[in-house]
Amino acid sequence: MDPIGFFxxxxxxxxxxxGLIAALLVGILCAxxxxxxxxxxxxxIGDAVSHAAFPGLVIAYIVGAPLYIGGAxxxxxxxxxxxxxxxxxxxxxxxxxxxxxxxxxxxxxxxxSTIKGYVTDLLGYLLGNVLGIGVGDLIQVAVLGGIxxxxxxxxxxxxxxxxFDPLGAAASGLPVAGLEYLLLALLGVTIVVSxxxxxxxxxxxxxxxxxxxxxxxxxxFGWMMLVAAGLAAISAVAGLYLSxxxxxASGASIVLVETLFFVLAxxxxxxxxxxxxxxxxxxxxxx
Amino acid sequence: MAGPALTxxxxxxxxxxGVTAAYGRxxxxxxxxxxxxxxxxxxxxxxxxxxxSTFLKLIAGLMRPTSGQVAVLGGPxxxxxKSVxxxxxxxxxxxxxxxxxxxxxxxxxxxxxxxWHQPGREDxxxxxxxxxxxxxxxxxxxxxxxxxxxxxxxxFLARAIAADPELYLLDEPVxxxxxxxxxxxxxxxxAEARSGKTVIATTHDLICAxxxxxxxxxxxxxxxxxxxxxxxxxxxxxxETYGGHVLVLPGDGEGLIIDDAHHHDDAPHGERHYHxxxx
Numbered sequence: 001m002d003p004i005g006f007f008x009x010x011x012x013x014x015x016x017x018x019g020l021i022a023a024l025l026v027g028i029l030c031a032x033x034x035x036x037x038x039x040x041x042x043x044x045i046g047d048a049v050s051h052a053a054f055p056g057l058v059i060a061y062i063v064g065a066p067l068y069i070g071g072a073x074x075x076x077x078x079x080x081x082x083x084x085x086x087x088x089x090x091x092x093x094x095x096x097x098x099x100x101x102x103x104x105x106x107x108x109x110x111x112x113s114t115i116k117g118y119v120t121d122l123l124g125y126l127l128g129n130v131l132g133i134g135v136g137d138l139i140q141v142a143v144l145g146g147i148x149x150x151x152x153x154x155x156x157x158x159x160x161x162x163x164f165d166p167l168g169a170a171a172s173g174l175p176v177a178g179l180e181y182l183l184l185a186l187l188g189v190t191i192v193v194s195x196x197x198x199x200x201x202x203x204x205x206x207x208x209x210x211x212x213x214x215x216x217x218x219x220x221f222g223w224m225m226l227v228a229a230g231l232a233a234i235s236a237v238a239g240l241y242l243s244x245x246x247x248x249a250s251g252a253s254i255v256l257v258e259t260l261f262f263v264l265a266x267x268x269x270x271x272x273x274x275x276x277x278x279x280x281x282x283x284x285x286x287x
Numbered sequence: 288m289a290g291p292a293l294t295x296x297x298x299x300x301x302x303x304x305g306v307t308a309a310y311g312r313x314x315x316x317x318x319x320x321x322x323x324x325x326x327x328x329x330x331x332x333x334x335x336x337x338x339x340s341t342f343l344k345l346i347a348g349l350m351r352p353t354s355g356q357v358a359v360l361g362g363p364x365x366x367x368x369k370s371v372x373x374x375x376x377x378x379x380x381x382x383x384x385x386x387x388x389x390x391x392x393x394x395x396x397x398x399x400x401x402x403w404h405q406p407g408r409e410d411x412x413x414x415x416x417x418x419x420x421x422x423x424x425x426x427x428x429x430x431x432x433x434x435x436x437x438x439x440x441x442x443f444l445a446r447a448i449a450a451d452p453e454l455y456l457l458d459e460p461v462x463x464x465x466x467x468x469x470x471x472x473x474x475x476x477x478a479e480a481r482s483g484k485t486v487i488a489t490t491h492d493l494i495c496a497x498x499x500x501x502x503x504x505x506x507x508x509x510x511x512x513x514x515x516x517x518x519x520x521x522x523x524x525x526x527e528t529y530g531g532h533v534l535v536l537p538g539d540g541e542g543l544i545i546d547d548a549h550h551h552d553d554a555p556h557g558e559r560h561y562h563x564x565x566x
Contacts, residue, residue: 039384155402161394164384167375171347172398172450173368219385219430 010244019131020240022138023254026130026197027206027232029145032152033190034211035225036183039163044094045082045184047204048101050191052078054108054200057125062115067125068140071195076188078104083184087177128199128251131243137196144193148186159183160221198251209258210235216265231261298361300325300454300485301346306355308341315341318355319510323487323502325453328480330496330516331489333506334529339489340376342506343456346487347373360453367454369398372447374457377439382432388442389427392417395449417445420475437468444472448479455479457488461495473499496520 010016037046053075060070078100085096112122124132133141152159161169162179170176194203214227239254246253299322306319316338323329331339344350345357348365360367372395395417396410406414418424421441431439440460447455455476461469469492476486477499490496496503496516503519505511505528512519512528 039381157394157397157400157405158402160386160390161397164386164391165375165380165394167344167347167349167379168373168394168446169397170349171368171371171373171456172395173365174398215385219433220387221385221390224385 007241010241015131015133016240016244018133018135018138019250020237022133022141022197023130023236023240023250024233025138025141025145026194027210027236027254028229029148029190030194030203030206031210031214031228031232032149032225033187034207034209035214035221035228036159036163037187037207038211038215039221040183042187043204043208044097044101045079046187046191046207048082048097048104049075049079049188050195050200050203051101051108052104053192053195054125055104055111056108057122057195058108058111058115061122062111067121068192071125071192072189074104075192076185079184079188080181083181124199125195126200127249128195128197128202130197130240130250130254133196141193141196144189148189148193151182151186155179156222156225198254202251202255205255205258206232209255209262213258213262213265216262216269231258235261299323299358300327300360301487302356302358303345304356306345306352306357308338308345308350308352310341314508316345316506317509319506320355321504321510321513323485325485326480326483327485327487328477328499328501329485329487330500330503331487331506332491332493332496332503332520332528333511337506337528338508339506340458342504343373343458343487343489346454347371347456349373369450370453372450372452372455374443374447374455374460376458377436377463379458382439384431386431387427388418388423388429388431388434389414391431391442392427392445392449395446398450413449413451414445417449418442420448421445422471437464440464440472441468444475448475453484455484455486455488457486459490460488462491469495493520493525 011020037043053071056070056072056074057067058070059065059074060067082097082100085091085100086093115122158169158174158179161172162174162176166176190207191203194206198206210228210232211224213231214224218224218227235254235257239257240250242248242257243250243253301321301323303322304320307317308315319342331342333339341350345352346359346364348359348363348368348371357364359365360370392414393406393410396406396413400406400410415424415427418427421444423438423441423445426434426438426442431442434442444457444460447457457476460476461472464472473495476488480486480501488500490500497520500516502514503516504513505519505524507528507530512524
């Protein structure tokens with residue numbers, strides 16, 4: 001096949017053009033937020049927040065409100081509630097998140113089961129369909145995602161300090177608790193924006209996988225964010241082309257390409273991979 | 288040893304009056320009163336769970352007392368946060384984090400920079416100078432986790448120095464480091480104290496406290512004693528602090544061994560303050 005045609009032919013379709021832009025936006029946004037998710041150990045929280053968005057979506061559907069608004073309110077409220085539990089709770093943190101996670105999702109499923117008739121819209125949110133995104137949705141993704149990225153980039157040094165050494169950062173006068181809640185709220189927005197593209201079940205992979213891959217490759221925070229975003233962008237494009245030519249589900253294809261990069265980095269990467277086993281590691285002497 | 292060459296403020300760096308602090312229902316410190324003058328080099332000593340870290344967190348504003356008053360650099364804790372450098376225990380930090388030595392030290396500048404501002408030339412110069420001071424300039428591009436325990440403590444002390452503080456609060460700065468690093472770090476802290484900065488450090492090392500610190504505070508859920516290191520680090524007071532499990536080796540009087548594993552929970556009564564006019 002003609003290689004230029006290979007890349008250009010799918011772009012003849014409007015849904016592929018919109019889908020590609022959406023997948024790139026969502027991929028990069030998730031990768032940047034995912035850097036914090038990986039470094040702070042929030043993967044389980046990401047999963048919980050995405051599932052908690054479901055009852056919000058269903059309620060919005062039932063009352064006829066924009067689905068995004070319902071999902072966003074539910075996701076951000078859950079993220080902040082988890083933050084409160086983490087700071088004040090007496091339960092083990094993962095236990096509290098697990099309870100919240102299952103309870104909110106069950107509530108969503110219960111509400112969902114009361115709806116009679118045509119609910120393909122809502123089912124689409126479970127598995128996602130980036131190729132079904134409309135221009136209006138794409139504008140929402142771009143605006144909300146852009147706001148999240150601008151905030152994160154503007155206060156990246158404070159977020160870095162508060163994530164690396166919360167006690168030292170708080171003692172130096174940074175509002176560490178406030179930064180943590182802000183980060184959780186931004187995570188909630190990111191998840192809701194991403195759900196339409198990859199679905200509730202797979203959004204956690206978009207958050208965690210590129211950042212985890214980047215952590216295997218580089219040892220600086222800024223580079224980790226850039227590498228994660230780059231991997232996410234490549235995966236978004238490759239996943240969509242796979243989806244187009246092999247007629248596969250788009251969200252799953254993107255996630256599988258990201259997972260492939262992770263496995264490659266794990267096996268071949270300089271820090272953990274086989275290559276590092278072959279070459280002797282430099283050892284820092286104690287002084 | 289010379290006394291403080293200059294003092295930055297007229298009042299004490301730290302003043303506590305009747306301070307009690309608790310985690311939930313468990314009281315960590317009760318009724319602590321003391322003042323620490325500018326230029327002090329104070330060792331905070333006591334068994335595990337005696338409230339040493341709590342003492343530092345109260346001063347750093349990381350924890351509020353349940354009763355009593357704390358004043359730091361003339362205001363409530365946290366009000367002069369930019370002039371306070373806090374070094375957490377090594378266990379409180381994620382060493383796998385992808386940051387380089389230079390980036391860690393630069394964090395000391397963040398509070399002074401403020402939101403939105405990126406580090407400038409002066410910040411970079413201070414970072415390099417602080418790395419020189421602790422002897423870590425050659426390792427500035429390494430990931431923090433690739434360093435040894437002693438090197439990590441050096442880097443964190445460099446971060447504290449880069450912040451240009453009036454008050455150093457150091458949680459176990461010389462625990463688990465080799466003798467050479469301990470000497471180097473204490474040299475740096477002594478120089479800071481001589482220039483009028485206040486240094487408060489918790490330690491398990493009684494020898495280091497006796498030889499290198501000017502003052503000592505003995506904690507055991509309460510303040511057992513506070514004063515000149517020579518006067519306070521005496522066998523009877525240490526026995527009171529550690530619940531009797533202090534063996535004093537014969538000889539030069541510095542061979543103290545603490546049997547920390549079995550210290551009694553029933554704290555002895557009475558509190559002593561030793562004032563020798565400062566050193």
